[in-house]
Amino acid sequence: MTHRQKLGVALVLLAAFQLLIVFAGFFAPYGFATQDRKRPFAAPTTLHFRDAQGHFHLRPFILDSESSELYPVRFFVNGAPYNIAGIIPAHTHLFGVEQPGRIFLMGSDAYGRDQFSRFLFGGQISLLAGLIAAMLSVSIGILMGGIAGYYGGWVDELLMRGGELFLALPWLYLLFAVRAALPLHISQWEVFLLLVSVMGLIGWARPARLIRGVVLSAKQRSFVMAARGFGASDAYLLRRHVLPQTYGVLLTQMTLLIPQFVLAEVTLTFLGLGVGEPLPSWGTQLASLQQYYVLSSYWWMFLPALLLIPLFLVFYTAADALQELYKTVTL
Amino acid sequence: MKYFSRRLLHAILLLLGVSLFSFALLQLAPGDFFAPLKLNPQISSRTVEGLRAQFGLDQPWPVRYGHWLRGILHGDLGPSFAYNSPVAPLLAVRARNTLLLTGTAMLLAWLIAMPLGIVSAVRRGKWSDRAGGVVTSALLTIPDLVLFLGILLLAVRSGWFPTGGMASTGIGELSGWGKAKDIAYHLFLPALGLAIATLPALVRHIRSAMIEVLQAPFIRAARAHGISEYRVLLRYALPAAANPLISLFGFSVATMLSASLLVEVILSWPGIGPLLLEAILAKDVYVVLGTVMLSSVFLVLGNLVADLLLFAADPRIRMES
Numbered sequence: 236m237t238h239r240q241k242l243g244v245a246l247v248l249l250a251a252f253q254l255l256i257v258f259a260g261f262f263a264p265y266g267f268a269t270q271d272r273k274r275p276f277a278a279p280t281t282l283h284f285r286d287a288q289g290h291f292h293l294r295p296f297i298l299d300s301e302s303s304e305l306y307p308v309r310f311f312v313n314g315a316p317y318n319i320a321g322i323i324p325a326h327t328h329l330f331g332v333e334q335p336g337r338i339f340l341m342g343s344d345a346y347g348r349d350q351f352s353r354f355l356f357g358g359q360i361s362l363l364a365g366l367i368a369a370m371l372s373v374s375i376g377i378l379m380g381g382i383a384g385y386y387g388g389w390v391d392e393l394l395m396r397g398g399e400l401f402l403a404l405p406w407l408y409l410l411f412a413v414r415a416a417l418p419l420h421i422s423q424w425e426v427f428l429l430l431v432s433v434m435g436l437i438g439w440a441r442p443a444r445l446i447r448g449v450v451l452s453a454k455q456r457s458f459v460m461a462a463r464g465f466g467a468s469d470a471y472l473l474r475r476h477v478l479p480q481t482y483g484v485l486l487t488q489m490t491l492l493i494p495q496f497v498l499a500e501v502t503l504t505f506l507g508l509g510v511g512e513p514l515p516s517w518g519t520q521l522a523s524l525q526q527y528y529v530l531s532s533y534w535w536m537f538l539p540a541l542l543l544i545p546l547f548l549v550f551y552t553a554a555d556a557l558q559e560l561y562k563t564v565t566l
Numbered sequence: 567m568k569y570f571s572r573r574l575l576h577a578i579l580l581l582l583g584v585s586l587f588s589f590a591l592l593q594l595a596p597g598d599f600f601a602p603l604k605l606n607p608q609i610s611s612r613t614v615e616g617l618r619a620q621f622g623l624d625q626p627w628p629v630r631y632g633h634w635l636r637g638i639l640h641g642d643l644g645p646s647f648a649y650n651s652p653v654a655p656l657l658a659v660r661a662r663n664t665l666l667l668t669g670t671a672m673l674l675a676w677l678i679a680m681p682l683g684i685v686s687a688v689r690r691g692k693w694s695d696r697a698g699g700v701v702t703s704a705l706l707t708i709p710d711l712v713l714f715l716g717i718l719l720l721a722v723r724s725g726w727f728p729t730g731g732m733a734s735t736g737i738g739e740l741s742g743w744g745k746a747k748d749i750a751y752h753l754f755l756p757a758l759g760l761a762i763a764t765l766p767a768l769v770r771h772i773r774s775a776m777i778e779v780l781q782a783p784f785i786r787a788a789r790a791h792g793i794s795e796y797r798v799l800l801r802y803a804l805p806a807a808a809n810p811l812i813s814l815f816g817f818s819v820a821t822m823l824s825a826s827l828l829v830e831v832i833l834s835w836p837g838i839g840p841l842l843l844e845a846i847l848a849k850d851v852y853v854v855l856g857t858v859m860l861s862s863v864f865l866v867l868g869n870l871v872a873d874l875l876l877f878a879a880d881p882r883i884r885m886e887s
Contacts (some may be wrong), residue, residue: 400583531722540712548707
């Protein structure tokens, strides 16, 4: 596969995944907080195609463990209300079973909440956190790196030394220290916003360095010099000639930073410093694994963790392909 | 020498910057360690004020920062409120445990990565190199958190290894050799996890550094002279490929205190990580500060070590400065 094809595949997969996450309410059979106290730690529901008599059915059905009755899986069912993209109210779900049957594709957690639904809803928070934090740190990176690279001199020295401070700090520790500086008991959305802005503010140094490098070499190019010779202003030069040359680095950095920040959010939440219950996040889902009995008896609690691996693989593949593409383009 | 002193000055300035930054940040937090005590009706607010005054928390933060800096010169990192003891000895024990873990893991990772990297560089493009490439990229995509949880899962389900702590409860009764064996038994899983987490990046760097050197004309010349392949690799190619590896080694040293945080928390290794986490939750500020500072010192030291080694290994760098 060429890099272009690789990138295409990765982007399609990513887009499909984002779609699942954005429309989590539709794809998830239950709400993220819907509890079923009668079914804590229910194993993943098996989909049956053959009934007891050995007859084959095209429509899968499930065998409910509580009532030992059969429930066919139905599509486009009415269920728990949710908001499409957080705004438009709706209550149609892609699939579901009739009450009191329950379908848990990835099992249920300690409160009988559907792990699959929680994974989808959790993605909204975790991915959003990654996305916003990455955008924030890349934008600060453009500003700082652009200024440092373009103007040089003491400005460059000052900004890059400052950046070194951020690079030198063990960044997980720094996140901790900053998180420690914030009150522990504030609303979950405030925690989310603070977390995201802190992560974004800490991460600017690396993109800034790379962008500075690109800007430094870009402003030496003859067409930039020529434009300057014709009397172009600094702002025009930056906007028209210098910054467009940094797009490759920017894109690559974004695709690399998003999974990193997603992971940072997951890790912090896992350690109890991030977004907390009842809001779903991948971190809160993994946090239950800290109890040994959960880990030893209910293997499906590990599924959300495993699902992160292919997701990250796609992100890294995209970043790899982007990097290779832009290397060949610029040379 | 001038080079060295400039680097040292730079490092000290960096550490000062880090300390000021973290200190200021920690002061932004509303409330302190004693704030929850105020909610307790059995404790009078005067007692709480007294406690705060005793630890100097009633003073403005620049004053306290000055105090803290002066204390550092005497090896005093301030008090821990939660442990009711000075931070320095507390940190020393935890740092020792962490270093034992990271040191072992680092040794393990380098011992595995060196031959793997060299072999896959020599067999570049052959199936063994490709298989290695697939494995390292697969390992790279597994988040550390998931990896460590997987290891914990292995320990819990199989029962072959202890699931936490650094020693069995009855370790006091064991002889010296028995103690060492017990600790090694507890050390195995966390060290293995950490080694696996660092391994793929190491292998990749070693491989690419070696590949670059193996293409150089002097290697072909050495081969043409009939020097054995083994000797060509280890005596000719490896020293020439050393520079990026030395920087990498410096990085390993630099992250010795901070790299193991997750594995320590997940596999309950009594190192710096869990201490920091507890301290943050309890707002035990001087413990947080001490930990951040100590790991920053390691970062600076690691970079310094790498620079010095490069200085010793590469005449070109010596000439430049």
